[in-house]
Amino acid sequence: MKERPHRLNFCNNNPILVLQIPLANMVDLAYGLAGSLLQKLGSLVYQELRLAWGLQSDLKKIERTISIIKIVLLDAEDRQASNPKLSIWLRQLKDILYDAEDVVDEIEYKALRKQAITAYGSTSPKVRHFFSSSMALSSRLQLAYKIKDIRKRLDEINTSKDQFNLTEQREEVHVMPQWREMTHSGVESSVIGRHLDKEKIIEAMMKADGNVNVISIVGLGGLGKTTLAKLVYNDETVVSHFQLRMWVCVSTDFRVTRLMEEILKSVGHGVDKNSSNVDMMQKSLRDFLKNKRFLLVLDDVWNENRNKWIELTDLLNGGSHGSVVVVTTRIHNVSSISGPVYMHPLDGLPKEECLSLFVKCAFKEGEDKRHPNLVSIADEIVEKCKGVPLAVKSLGGMLYSKVDEREWNLVRDNEIWELEEKEGDILPALQLSYNQMPIHLKRCLAYCVNFPKDHEFFNVVLIQQWMAHGLILQLPVNKTQELEDVGDLYIKELMSRCFFQDFEEFGLYYFFKMHDLVHDLVLSIAHEEWLEIDSENKEIASTVRHLSISYDGPLRVSKSPNKLTSVRTIIYQTEPHMSSVEACISRFKSLRLLDLSDSNFENLPSSIGTQKHLRYLNLSGNESIKKLPNSVCKLHNLQTLILEGCVTLERLPKDIRNLINLRLITITTKDTCLLENGACCFNSLRILVVVECPRLECLFPQMDRCLTNLRVLVFTRCESLTYLLPIIKHLTVLESLYIVDCKEMDLTGGGRGGDAQDLNLKLQILCIEKLPKLEVLPEWLLGSANTLKYLHIEGCGNLKALPEWLPTMKSLQTLEIIDCKELSSLPEGIHHMKTLRKLKIEECRKLVTRSEDWSNIPGLEVLVSGNAEDDEEDRRTALA
Template structure:
């Protein structure tokens, strides 16, 4: 089940138990019935863990759980409705309203008709719960309580393009590199074939990043293929992987073919096509014809589970990837399950590990998953439970990998199970963005602010959840974080697991007719509007809708009118001009994604009634003329992404947005200011991003107000001058908390702003890239007490570094590239663990190397010429 009844009950009880909520219920005369509901749910909750475990073998119990979940969902909606009324009153009290009727409505606690309607709903829920409570006795359930889960100490997430934890595959790599380097045809294919979970993608990455291979090819590209083998899509992905921009709205198949041929012309390229499943030879031949423009020796490396797929590719070499040896499996397990050197302290656990590894059938994904499950656990009983679990007896395909994954899933705490199971909403090979996934978890109330997390923000807790799932191998392929943001994927077999868990609550509406369960709460739509209408009439309590296609506005309006319990509505890349004004009726909505709509010009002011809304994504809506006038009423916003043609974002008086954590201002070419008035704005803002704001000449005197700001990125803002951001006064008295600063492609930047000294104790990362007129770094830079990462790239005028920078004790990572005026030596940075720079020694080595290659070429030309003359004399 996607949303476990135990976790849902906990969420409802958490809301009912809050002091603020109890005060509301007392004021509105709803306290008595809600107290009874709270007591009943508490009584039922203590047997739910036992019920969830037993329901697989007891259909009556399973049906009982579904009935309970329906009631809990309804209870959640009622609680949400009461909170919504409180937020609405708060917004109108703060900002007023043009409607006398609305003012009168809130002059007393709550209008009588609304109170009566809510009271009726609450009574109905109480009666249904009483019936559920009475029926539970027939199941002989025992009381069980989940221990409060304390997150272990995390290992740092790896984020290089090659996994750091690779054991036993270097011999396989060499067997592939050898024929790859010797390939002499125009387009040569090498295939890697193996079962799911064997590490085909990891092996392909090892080959892709091998130093010999990198130096051999002039162009390298990587495309994940999966089930979508449309040649047009693959051309787009190849071009994007090579760094070319692709506009899906204007690119035709002919233009894509032309650009692809120009890209590959006379270049020896390496293309990895990962996870190929297409066995239609005609499609393959069509793709190969388009890739024929490269030089001799170009290679396509294909990973696939199917020998049939491999055979139609006519490869010059096929590498069948087998399981790891028992010794390598045990070494991999030990690395995943123990901190460094800790395994020697627990020989008793090693003997159990040997049996666990044996049951993993030499499949690396299974080994890593169970190793991650047992990481930092030293209780012998927990290890024995994994070894002796009945799940191993299940008959599964794919080398018995799913039992291992299900075992790891079953041992997760409830809140992680719910967050992981929610990922059923995303297709295979989906590239997750940490920001967006976490905000969707927040929207559904899946992130709990337990006492163990103290005062951490929900976004920070969500990040810990991702790391936990990463350590258990449920997430993988982590990209290097850039400005707190990173992407990752889910292995196909892990996706199969999440489908088996959540298929009853999730439905994809596509062109195929299928049975519909009344239990569906999450919709993915990749079909016509007619199909949507057909299915939507059969559903009731839908809580999230994600469009995978461009819908007509009538389809969106139908969904908004039909489903009143929505928490998430995602319509990215659409092309309708007007969002239906009925959006204002979605009082439960927390997450609204309208990004990359190039047609929409305005939003209805009714959107400002969404007082519960936490995430609003309008990035890429480049023709949006302005934001709604009553935007300030959206007092619960946590994440806001904006593109607009307006000159000022919020023009309607003072704008508080005190809940806002993250603000992205992207592609706003006319933007000159954020707010007309700055006092009391954005007091909890932690992340601020400006990208492509060509008319923004300076940061307004906003910096001194942003006491919570931790990350700031300013990119591609041609006219901006950062020196005025401190707002006057002594910058050292600002007491800012900035930790990460990215400054990218700012041609007006000549010196770093003085207000950075306000973060002298907190700034950890400083990234400067493409600032062509930056001529010096300030002498106070070495006084930054926490700086551990410094990156300076493509700063043409920078000729020196401040004295003492090489001796900063906190610096751990330095990258200086493509700064032609700056001369720095390797020995100057002898204390830096991670160092990447264009040093004087490197330049001398490169010049010498190039000269040597030229001399060798000249010598070879002379020998060829002499040989030709000798041949002529012989003739």
Template structure:
């Protein structure tokens, strides 16, 4: 199924080839003609890829054709990456024009490199031509993105079985909302939100068919939206449903003729039908729709009697927010007991389960793996109906759901509807969740770093931090309920993924992503097309050849505390997998890295986090001109940093732990792309940033540097700094800065934690009067007073003061802050708690 990403890859390649930089370079290489022809062929193929993807399921020859295209595309991405690398070297003057005679035929000679790239471009162009020549024999049609076939859910209806299990409490909550506020003049809209298969429609049916609804509402209407929020179509559906509700004798032909009326005639009939009636309208299965369309629809139906209500079922939190006037009812999963009851209902005839107690025990485990989703329970129960062989039940229990037979209406097809509706750029990102184990707690930084390293994020503009565009993708997944348990911790957030959604990710990523326990000897069974490898445990074994996996782009150890300790593993992959983009060696125990690390030209992410053995790093790391993220945090034995850090011209995020007394600040100052810097557990470090400039730095974290005495943060040197965290630095005196300095600082987020020398807030913070939004001060025992000028922070939204026992009061006018939304005070004198109450009351006044 990973072949469905080919359309997105083709778009990305075409966009790159259209850039001025590639055109200019291709002329220098003498490959302009080849690249132009390659682009034209690529455009032809892109036009039919969507049709090919939809037809490939039962056509092995077409599947093989798509695999061939995938290989060519992968080669094309690699050669364009190499072209970018050489452009960077040339642009920044990193490669020397002086070539010794003995080096003339070396692979490092720019002339030899350009010749090799030109030859590769011609080979790839010829390869694509050969594959493209076969496209006609499959009868493929040109399909654009908007015209692609997206499998729709079947239309729903209002009838419901009387024996629905486990939704009585949810039903009563919704009915309570429908019966309350009976005199409100506003048309109330109650959204029900949850992932596919959770039972939103069933819950709406239970409510719709409850006898109390007949007593409360004169008119009940059920409309399945599903196919799109088209106002004219919805008007017809509402009128037809209203006719059904008001008269069972309404002839079908009378209903159908409404489709022939224009919008003016239809809206007149709709308003006439609803005017003065107290109605209940169910909008089931709403997927999309703009606010403009919804407001048009709402205004047309807002002619009913006082107390009319609408219930909306949707998978999208955005839709719920747009349409709802009351808080969304977030539908949770069934309890384990209810899940088992549903399972037994579908797996056995009534009462039959009593004959097979051993199967019931297996069924309990099967039901548990469904994560409380009724449709999943029904799917697996139905699969075992009238089957009493223990082996068959154990097979279902032991296999992943996506490996089991599925038919229309089962759980994975139901969830895949949400996946089908995703934009193509999000599909690739979602598939990479298959690299993580189930029940994993994700951190936004880890996930978005992976996406960025693989080139799946939108191009950054200006001084934008790497994470900004990526977080928008995560919010889109949150909106459609594909991620959950979302916790914002200020500079990022954590979240989880429902087991079944994770199963879907594994399904769509099959053949492209692999999470494995394999030893090196077992790796021969890994499919050649796998490009992203994730390991649950250390990879054991001796000598190992990875030539067959030379296309691997990701190496990941996602589980905390689990890393690589096998030198043969690292040597093999850094030598043979020259197209690695993401290399996570967290929790490893290497004392150094192989020199070959510097030949990974495409590498964008490298982490040695929490490696407590590494002492030195090869200087060849500084040849990684495309490296964007370098994490050395927790490397407590690291004695020195590689020489030539300034050559890392693409580096945006740097985290350092080292035994050095002085950081190579001249090199750091020349990291022109650096936007985030974290310095932690550098116990020998006494001063930072003595006059150096970091004009593009947006976020700075300094933590657990016990000897640090000075931290120079002059705004002239850090004009773009927005986020500052200083934590557990015993000797640091931040306030010792001349008044008037940093008057132009633009901080938005500021956190001070465990700073024993902090007596009051530093004067330079006054420069952020019009920008500071978040201020948190914690465990600062010497802090005595908060300055009066804090009351002038006219953008401050959050103020948190915790465990500061000597702060006796807040500034007098703190209650006047116009934007304050959250004030938290804990572990402080009682008098300060009283101020909290006063501020809390006044800050929420209109």
């Protein structure tokens, strides 16, 4: 299984012209907050809570007032540009709704705390007697006061709205489109009209004879410079010509030390995170490039300082003759100072190719033939896109599967096309596509301001962060659907609209990126709510909800009360100073997300237990922390806890089972059992990832009461874990199982755990890698005969044959077998599995199979290489 980092990094962003989008975003935020509050207040669980807490009357009035305000907000969006007072009213409303969300979440927190203590008790006498004491009464009175204050403020702002004469409007019910599967395996098959450009650049590469030959690709944003560079980078001729290929996204941060680090990382050469020795880094880079003909792509370069460029090229001079640096940039002056041997100006696509691209994005296969009127309108829309592929794809994706001519005409005739475009503006097509999105998607996209350009998103992590901020709403059509599944639909719709791209799939999970112009758009949308702190005394405005901290010294946090409730996200992009962490935890009391990844402190402050709103805590990569304070277990709202890479962590806190709302946890520990302190009941847990636990022998002592809703289970580098069957037989809703590099793992169960064939499993994904004891696939897999879709086997050197029952897997779509050197045969009947859509067999030296052997399966994508048939062909070629 390919490993990817999931921590967040940041780079400085280019200042861009902010248009009318932030005003619209204020309405989107208020509308979205109102919707999520109403969904919470209207849920059956919440109705029970407010009765139990004696808050029925006030909460009912709050719910009614929010409903009244919500239905006029869409009219406010149209009027606010011409009425400054309305914008002020919207900002005040948004602040009240944020405060209301805090109060509603506090009720939920108290209910969860009572539930945990009722289930497991408490070691603290104070806690045991809290709910029957005067302290409990005092707490309820404080909460009741907060609710009355919210109700009063909402009543006042509801009354003041009458001066604007707003009319009622309701958002159109939005149905998620059906996801279009990616049928191509790379960039090449999805690109239209750039093959001549590619040939010219490769021709210039082959002629290069200096030590550092610069080739620049220059063009406006959205024309496809990066896509063209990828086409060149992955071309077979280029791959075979260069001994080393490297890719770095530069953006505005052209610090040479940073570029050195990124170049080394791109070739898998790790850089010590605790090392600041520039001389050592320079030596490593020179040694690595010495006498090698390399290709380095510097993507999205903005630097116009020639001295910085000379400093970088001096470091690259040690490569062989013919080494090439490809620079993509929007600015001609950037190209000029780099002294290119060849400059390739990228023009817009011709009209015919733009229309072809639009049709591909907007219609299902063959559907355009049935709608000639829509194709005629498409021709006029494409004309307005001025040859920019990103604009064409964005609008095509937005109109996908829509057959109402009025919707197409609205796009063609939108007044946004009449705005005067200036350099640095957001593409009108992107603005239009954003404006046409449903509000829940706008809010999710705006959150992505927290990520840098060229960041590689992992769908699981992004969804957990959206959930931490309450951005994912239960779909009314399927209230039993998991929030993780709804978030997955959000990502896929944003992808279909071209806000996300570079889709790379691994089973049912995937990675993707944002185009740099989309990043500019997101920054223009959410600039008021996001701030990077890069100095000691940077002021935090009251509108800021998300903080990125790049300052590595002590942080002074304002004590002003109005600035303590606004911040909901804190992400450190450098190793945090402990005093800074303590200040943030003690001062910001509305945090939903705290990312302390790659930190190096030995103790997490015990004050972390006061963060009752916290949903997401990331401590990954901390190699010094030995234990967590037990106060972490007071975070009853916590949904995501990431402890991966905490290699000195001795054990989990003793009361970890009190985290009854936990949905995802990744764990690295030196302990032999994850929870030795009695029974565990992680019934909210959906994803469990156990990484680098060399002593781990068991998960929990009483598995029959654990993990009843677990859907994803991952074991990586757990050398002492031997048997899986006693664990898996209790996981009746498990969908994905990944087992990687577990040297003692025996999947057959070793005769323990009962009859494996009786297991009623619902696995969809099974990925097994580097299991030396695996000789045959376990029979308990038959329990997933109707559900298994993806089977990946890699690096299992003792696997000799696949079982004869494998062709009975009725849903199997993807089969990947890689580097299984003893595998010599496939089961009879496997060539007739009609459900298969993708087959990959690589480096199986004893296996004889050819691509043509699979011609019986229609539509099957086959990749077969490095097997016995290939060896024989190579031998015959060598003899000839």
